[in-house]
Structure formats: structure tokens, C-alpha cells
Amino acid sequence: MHYAVLGAGAMGLRYGILLQAAGYEVDFVDTWDQQVQTIKAQHGVYVSRDGQNRHLVPVNISTPEAYHGDPDVLIFFTKQMGLADILKRSAHFFNDRQYAVTAMNGMGHIEKLNQYFKPEKVLGGTALIGTVLNQAGDVDFIGASGAGSMNIANQTEQPDATTHQIVAEFQAANLNPNLTTNFLGTxxxxxxxxxxxxxxxxxxxxxxxxxxxxxxxxxxxxxxxxxxxxxxxxxxxxxxxxxxxxxxxxxxxxxxxxxxxxxxxxxxxxxxxxxxxxxxxxxxxxxxxxxxxxxxxxxxxxxxxxxxxxxxxxxxxxxxxxxxxxx
The missing domain is CATH 1.10.1040.10 (N-(1-d-carboxylethyl)-l-norvaline Dehydrogenase; domain 2)
Structure with missing residues (x-):
């Protein structure tokens, strides 16, 4: 499937880059101008693992206003305080076909996502995956390749075919997802x-x-x-x-x-x-x-x-x- 990661910070970059490495089309959307401009100027993101093997990974990144793609799945990785803003600025490329997936920290984001997406298209996740954004355009994946895991659940607690496809593609990207049917508990x-x-x-x-x-x-x-x-x-x-x-x-x-x-x-x-x-x-x-x-x-x-x-x-x-x- 075609993914767009909204919030290209530490975790957004890790999810998107791993999905891209697994062969899926991935776009990045961010409201931090310095991040967007830096990544464009250096033609990608510098990626390290535990501070080692720093290398440039080409990625496609835009501000919300400049993005006109048609992704199947939107992955949200903003801070809680910034979610409402990026949703409002990105609404022009949302449609009823898309699924919204999030593994953001804290609580408060689901209510905001529900203003734009139907509950049956919203998946909430939790990531036990460590990542550090050293500076704009420079990210460090913490832990060995394949380290970390995540739980994920449909808001309706009724997984459909697309949910299973998302989980399978996350698995192919070494994100180690575990699908549950307990949304709030997850x-x-x-x-x-x-x-x-x-x-x-x-x-x-x-x-x-x-x-x-x-x-x-x-x-x-x-x-x-x-x-x-x-x-x-x-x-x-x-x-x-x-x-x-x-x-x-x-x-x-x-x-x-x-x-x-x-x-x-x-x-x-x-x-x-x-x-x-x-x-x-x-x-x-x-x-x-x-x-x-x-x-x-x-x-x-x-x-x-x-x-x-x-x-x-x-x-x-x-x-x-x-x-x-x-x-």
C-alpha cells in the first residue's frame, strides 16, 4: 500500500523509512519548516543505529499545503499538541477510503482523528521502539535491527481485511506488530x-x-x-x-x-x-x-x-x- 507519514519526527521517520526499505511507497508530511527544508536540501535523511553507520536515505517530504498525494494509509506521529494543526492543514488530501493509523504517546489524539475519519478506519497503536531525532534531517534508530514491538487495535475492535494487510506490511518492515481487539486497553x-x-x-x-x-x-x-x-x-x-x-x-x-x-x-x-x-x-x-x-x-x-x-x-x-x- 501507499503510506503517508504525518509528523516526520523521530518515530515518524523510523516507521516510514522501515516501510520504505520493505518496498512500500512512503511520503512524509511535516509542519516543521526546518525539517522539511533540511531534508530537501540534503536530498534525504541521515540515519544511524545506536550512533553508528550514519548514512543518507532518500525520502520524499512536503509541508501539508504542498502535498497532493493519494495515500491509502495515513500514519500520524505528531506530538499531541500539534495534531489538531496538522490535521487541519492536511485535510485537503483526506478521503473516505483512507485508514488512519497512530502510535502516538499519551491520550487525546483519537478524539481529534475522529473529526476527520470514521471510527472503523482508525487504528490505535502503541510503540515500544526507541528513536532519537538528533537534529533536523538526522535520526538515530535505537536498538538492533528488528528491536522493539508494537500493539495495534481497531477503534471498533473488529479487524477487517485492510487492517490485516497493514499489520502484515508492518511486520515486513520489522515493526513487530501485535494485533489486539482491546482498543482502550491497548x-x-x-x-x-x-x-x-x-x-x-x-x-x-x-x-x-x-x-x-x-x-x-x-x-x-x-x-x-x-x-x-x-x-x-x-x-x-x-x-x-x-x-x-x-x-x-x-x-x-x-x-x-x-x-x-x-x-x-x-x-x-x-x-x-x-x-x-x-x-x-x-x-x-x-x-x-x-x-x-x-x-x-x-x-x-x-x-x-x-x-x-x-x-x-x-x-x-x-x-x-x-x-x-x-x-
Missing amino acids: LLAKVIFNSVINTLCTMFQIQMGEFIQAPSAEKLGKQLINEAFDVCERAGITLLNTREEEWATIKYVSSETNPLHFPSMYQDLSKQRPTEVDYINGYLYDLGVKYHYEAKTHEFLRHLVHLAEFAGTFDVASLTAVTEGKH
Whole structure:
């Protein structure tokens, strides 16, 4: 099938480039002008794996306004905060035949996709695949070839022939998809994973492999997992994993699959971009409140990340000058 990846950041590039390498036609659409201009100027994307073997991969990229292709499947990999904008700007090439697939972090994106696509054409996924965008036009795939996996489910929980074809082509691209028929349970399992790994690694500026070695990692992780499961039970959501399996997944991915990975939230914070914490820990807290339950650790971490965002807005040189009496 013909794919268009909307959001050519770290994960969008990885999915699209792997599908392209498997022989499928892939276009990229992005709203970040520097990314589009850089990739066009260098005639492709520089791709590394764990910092090694950097090489140029030719790709076709456009802004939404300049794209006039007719893809069969649209893959969405924007940040939660940018999805509404790219949907609006891309609507001119949407049609009723297309399927929308997403494995974005957090929650809040499905409602936005439903404004443009019928629920039976929307597939939600969760990716346990580490990737880093070093700079515009330069991406690093974390982990060995074939590392990582994903879960994916139809919003209607009724897979059709096109769904099975998408899954088969994702498998051919070494994305290791697992098709489920539990839509919300699939999405929330990754939210819980990220509520532990993304947030804690970000707060302490450590890689996943470093986090999992900490003596306090298990206690902190299980505290967050238990709160999240308590929320989901009250909301009537059956998750893919048990509490014990969720921790086992975090432990395995952190120690075996992606030990060198800095999660995307850390990448955002380090580059002074807004994080998605409101769509991860914040989402779990807000969902719990609807059912008269407070996931207080999640709310505490949510505000700590926002404090770290705020702290990053200060000019360190100016502050140093002030403390030294130079102003």
C-alpha cells in the first residue's frame, strides 16, 4: 500500500523509512519548516543505529499545503499538541477510503482523528521502539535491527481485511506488530509504561538502562503502575497486562531492548519544548478524578515536570550575572 507519514519526527521517520526499505511507497508530511527544508536540501535523511553507520536515505517530504498525494494509509506521529494543526492543514488530501493509523504517546489524539475519519478506519497503536531525532534531517534508530514491538487495535475492535494487510506490511518492515481487539486497553498500557519511564527518566536526565539499575526503580515504578491500574479499574477499562506484567515489560524494555534510550519527554525537555506530561500522567490523574479517585503520585510528577519546563525558560548566563552582582 501507499503510506503517508504525518509528523516526520523521530518515530515518524523510523516507521516510514522501515516501510520504505520493505518496498512500500512512503511520503512524509511535516509542519516543521526546518525539517522539511533540511531534508530537501540534503536530498534525504541521515540515519544511524545506536550512533553508528550514519548514512543518507532518500525520502520524499512536503509541508501539508504542498502535498497532493493519494495515500491509502495515513500514519500520524505528531506530538499531541500539534495534531489538531496538522490535521487541519492536511485535510485537503483526506478521503473516505483512507485508514488512519497512530502510535502516538499519551491520550487525546483519537478524539481529534475522529473529526476527520470514521471510527472503523482508525487504528490505535502503541510503540515500544526507541528513536532519537538528533537534529533536523538526522535520526538515530535505537536498538538492533528488528528491536522493539508494537500493539495495534481497531477503534471498533473488529479487524477487517485492510487492517490485516497493514499489520502484515508492518511486520515486513520489522515493526513487530501485535494485533489486539482491546482498543482502550491497548492504548492505556503504553500510557502507563510512559507514565513511569518517560517521566522519571526525564526528571533525572537518565537513560532507560540507567533508570532500571536504580535500587528505587521498582518501588517507584510499581507505585505509579498500581495507581494507574486503580484508575483503569474504576473506569471499567481492561488492560492488556496485569500489574506484574506491566512492570516486567518496563524492566525488559529498559534493560534489554532500549537501555541506551532517552525517552521522548526528556528529548523535549532538553530542547526546551513543551512535554506531553498532561497527556500521560495528567491524563491518568484526570481520568481517576472522574471516578472519585486521586492518582496523587501521577499528579505530583505532572507538576514536577511542569516546574522543570518552567525552570528551563531562565537564561542561566543572566542568572549567574545577577547572583555575581553584575546587574
